[in-house]
Amino acid sequence: MLADSISFKDTGYFSNLILDYLEQKQEVKHLYNRYPELENFKKQIEEKQSEYNEEHRKILVDSLRAQYHGIEVSEATDANLNSLAQTKTFTITTGHQLNLFTGPLYFLYKIISTVNLTKKLKASYPDYNFVPVYWMATEDHDFEEINFFNFKGKKFQWNKEVSGAVGALSTEGLQEVFDLLNLELGVGSDADELRRLFEEAYLKHDTLDAATRFLANEIFGAYGLVIVDGNDRGLKRLFSPYAADELLHQHSYNAVVDIVEDLSSRGYGVQVNPREINLFYLKEGLRERIVKTDDGFVVNDTELKFSKTEILKELHDYPERFSPNVLLRPLYQEVILPNLCYIGGGGELAYWLQLKSFFNKVGVVFPILLLRNSALLVSGKEDDKLKRLEISYPLLFLKRHSFINRRVREISDIDINFDPQRAHLKNQFEGMYALAEKTDETFLNAVKAQEVKQLKGLDKLEKRLLKAQKRKLSDEVSRMTAIQETLFPNGNLQERTKNFSEFYAENGKALLRELFEDLDPLKEAFLIVKL
Incomplete structure (x- = not known):
């Protein structure tokens, strides 16, 4: 269930450019076409419809059918592939690298945001069809960015010498990764399903692009996801x-x-x-x-x-x-797809926001840009711990030092805030300043120096008192830091470090059902989801 949400700004994890985009500040309005609000999609549809021709649709569908050759296609995906041949069908697209076993958790959030937006658009514009697309970054060549994933605090890494585009890499060598993961998965039907997914994807497919397509299709095929490989002669x-x-x-x-x-x-x-x-x-x-x-x-x-x-x-x-490359790939995507909107993370949208003038120059419609959903997943046990410790969800987003200091001040049986003493001291010095102004400048400077010295002294005393209270409340501090470390591994967002498998092993398919229920692509907030 959706337990809470906080603004992206209050998380402290998003750049000023993205925050200003979300606030639609005047300073950044020249960087985008239309803001992602339902009413703005009507003009985006009309603009894209006038640009995108039937020849492109035919080549797109033929290429996609060839890419799906030999793969079991769900009814929903098959219907979407057929729909792409129609002039009233448009895509909503997200993209991601070919990370091993999907990589960071936000892979799920990207695709779920994409699927859920197509549903919202269909409800608002029933005369049109909207297809969710996952663009596989098969042509990337940075193997070190994709060759690992984390499971319950352990890093599973695929080591091999590589060159060229990662999509064409042989999956040879992944048996060893599977064997190590197998030892950690435990027992039960959900653990067995994870074993099956990894084994079927990586041990029964010869290349990384084929393995990734199989895995994404297995997880999201029932939701109609269409997977696109841009490394295709017809599309190129x-x-x-x-x-x-x-x-x-x-x-x-x-x-x-x-x-x-x-x-x-x-x-x-x-x-x-x-x-x-x-x-x-x-x-x-x-x-x-x-x-x-x-x-x-x-x-x-x-x-x-x-x-x-x-x-x-x-x-x-x-x-x-x-x-x-990374700057030209967006143009390639928008040329070959009848696309209305690109959904990505903050870093992705930051480079898309550099491209509007280029799109205008070459005469291609610039898509609507939507920041993907972000979420913190909290188990029932973790939620109970937070309640016992009286820690609110927004407090968890503070950096470790600020988090501990804030909580120690809140739970301490003495007042650690010396602001009243500072105010009293400044009030006393006001009289000194009045006296100093009647003398010469050297005395005035001496008064200022003395005020600064005494205020610094109060700062030091406050810090020492806070440090002493931390020692006194060390057990409480230890429990607080433990729960924050669990939910923010190494001080990072959970979604950027943990893999979906860790949560699937505990929740099974209910994980996806919960995320599809709770992730609203047009809700501009960081979501807290209780599993």
Whole structure:
């Protein structure tokens, strides 16, 4: 059940750029098209419908059917695949890396947010169809970011030497990971289901992209999720005119670099800095940057080089060899999908917010951007502990030092707050200042110095008293820190560290049912879900 919620701002875990976006501040309105409110989707539908053509739909459906070849497809997903051929069907998309066994818990939140938004849109716009899409980041090449997951405080890691796009990686070597996980899962039908999922996905599929598709389809197929692999020749051909434009004119760099300067001047952090060319060259075991030279193009750290004519011919003959990077991938997605909205985390939306002027330049509709749901999952036992300790959910989001200090002040049998003493001291010095103003400046400075010294003395005494109370209440402090560490491992959000398997082992399919019930994609708050 949904136990509580707190504002994203009060969590302390979101950037100023994202918080200002959520508040729709004037300073960031030029960075997006429409804000994610139900009434704004009508114009987004009309705009996308006028841009997206039937030829793209046919190629998209044909490519997706080929990608699903040999996979058992649910009735809901099959219906959505068929629906994509219709002009009144649109997608809501989220994307994620091919993390081992789904990686961090928020993988679930992304997809559930996406599915739930399609339901809300269908209720508001019954004449249209809305399909939830999971975009697999098969062309990424940062293996160290995806080769592990955590289960009950233990890290399960897949170690191997790799190169090239991760989607094509062989799953060889994952038997050892499974054997270690198997020892930790325990007994029961839910633990057996986790064993089956891992074994079927990673030990019975040859590549990481096939394993990830199977796993996501097993978990979410019943909800109609459509899984897209962008590493597809037919889909890349649709994108090839934009890839050619990138090679010849570098519009992405020229547009985004201005936004980067704008964001920096306003004090916002910059998520991604553009390169002159934001394309990689992709072949088996190879994914390297394409670099423009005085007489053509080279592939970084290789002997490959092309003249202008040669690289355009290569793009025409082998569009699948041209892989968009993090800044160009959003454009690729929006070109090939009839998409209305992208759902992502704070870091993802931060780089999407750098791209609107680039989309305008190349004439592609910029999607609505929605911050995915975030949640803290709390078991019944953990909830009982929090109640006994009289710890509210918002208090848990404080950093460890502030959390302990706040609670010690609250539960102490003496007043640790010296603010009344500070006020009294300042009041006494007001008379001294009045006297000093009648003398010379050196005496006035002496009074100021003495006030500062005595206020610092009070600060030190307050800290010593707080430290003494911590020792006196050490048992209470130990219990407080233990429950916070359980819910915020190593001071991080639970959703960024723990894996779904830890909660599935305890709750089974009820975990998904609860999350689908509680996660409202349009509720702008960090949710507390009691399992």
